[in-house]
Amino acid sequence: MAPVLPVLLPLQPRIRLAQGLWLLSWLLALTGGLTILCSGHLLVQLWHLDTFLAPSCPFTALPRLALAASAVALGTGLVAAGASRASLDAAQYPPWRRILGPLLGAGVAGGEGLLVLALGLTLALPGSLDMGLEEGLGTALAHYKDTEVPGHCHAKRLVDELQLRHHCCGRHGYKDWFGIQWISSRYLDPNDQDVVDRIQSNVEGLYLIDGVPFSCCNPHSPRPCLQSQLSDPHAHPLFDPRQPNLNLWIQGCHRVLLGYLENLTSTLGSMLAVTFLLQTLVLLGLRYLQTALEGLGGIIDGEGETQGYLFPSGLKDMLKIVWLQGGGAHRPAPEEVPPEEAPPKESLPET
Known part of the structure; x- marks a missing residue:
């Protein structure tokens, strides 16, 4: 061998x-x-x-x-x-x-x-x-306003720290904040007609605005940060929503993470x-x-x-x-060996 x-x-x-x-x-x-x-x-x-x-x-x-x-x-x-x-x-x-x-x-x-x-x-x-971040970030942004809900009270702090640390905003961009209610209901005045109109105009009864949290602001920008009315071209004369926003982090957190x-x-x-x-x-x-x-x-x-x-x-x-x-070729044990048969005795012929 x-x-x-x-x-x-x-x-x-x-x-x-x-x-x-x-x-x-x-x-x-x-x-x-x-x-x-x-x-x-x-x-x-x-x-x-x-x-x-x-x-x-x-x-x-x-x-x-x-x-x-x-x-x-x-x-x-x-x-x-x-x-x-x-x-x-x-x-x-x-x-x-x-x-x-x-x-x-x-x-x-x-x-x-x-x-x-x-x-x-x-x-x-x-x-x-990729799929895990897509789902997880969406859930975290949806619970941003739940500062008093057990199990989600730290979501706002964690999202703010994430956006400030990794220089990102929203899941895929700052416009993601336009589709979710990120302001807690405790800060909304139920007697304000604008608040009532916004809630009633939404199918799910959410208070949606075209604004972003403060953590989306770029502190290195030379201009004041624009956080509200970002889709209204007349609200900020020097701001063009069709151009990259120099005040906010451009990249979404999904891409950065x-x-x-x-x-x-x-x-x-x-x-x-x-x-x-x-x-x-x-x-x-x-x-x-x-x-x-x-x-x-x-x-x-x-x-x-x-x-x-x-x-x-x-x-x-x-x-x-x-x-x-391993015993593939099984050999019988000594006690298993059948005894050899004695040869038959030859009978003597009768005289």
Whole structure:
């Protein structure tokens, strides 16, 4: 049974493999730590923007899975660094010799699997982020006026902080505020005829105005901010509603947040790809070093040449061995073997 992908490893290549693997392992640990920071940062940002994401949006699963995958990569790098350093000393290697096999299996099945799954989510979930922000922002703007409603009393503060921090206004633009009632009913005078006319003219009984909250104002504008009567060309002689409004934030919060979170996701995806590549190289190098030392009894500077390999035999032979060890070819137990029948005695002819 020929081994799979064998590589001849004399003494000097074995030592260089162990030294290079030690350096690569620490690089993997560093990359895993940076990936933890990236995934943690994305998770914190999603936690702050939780109000503006739909509860059914699955995007929050990405940073959690990336956090687990990068933690496994960090552990793999530290373990591989310790094993490669111990392989250079015959007195320190025996404890590692017994556990390297299970550690390699766990690294391939757990670490590589988590990284592949996390990379898949970075490609598949941005579409759900678009829909989640669309629904979440619409709900948050609709509850802007509910400052005294339990469960929604913080919506106004959160929306104002969002628009001031990210320099955005409305969901897709400042005109989104024209279609919702954002002024609380407690500030409306029921005796004012204008208020009564506006409420009665709306099918849903909402008080709608062509104005925006103060948080939509751009404080860097040289002119006073225009917040009301934005659709009336005669209300503000120097303001043209057909031109970009220099007093208000032009972009909607949906576009700003989507671009911001997609940039964080792109950075995290790049870190995951680098981590996956480094972890693959570390696991391959550790496997070749392990199998090479097994041929020398665990002594890296042992006499003679040895070879490292991925698997001791081909896939067909390995499946056959597993089948036989698992009882595929059932052999009856000794007590199940039927006793051999004695040969019939020959009858003597009568004289």
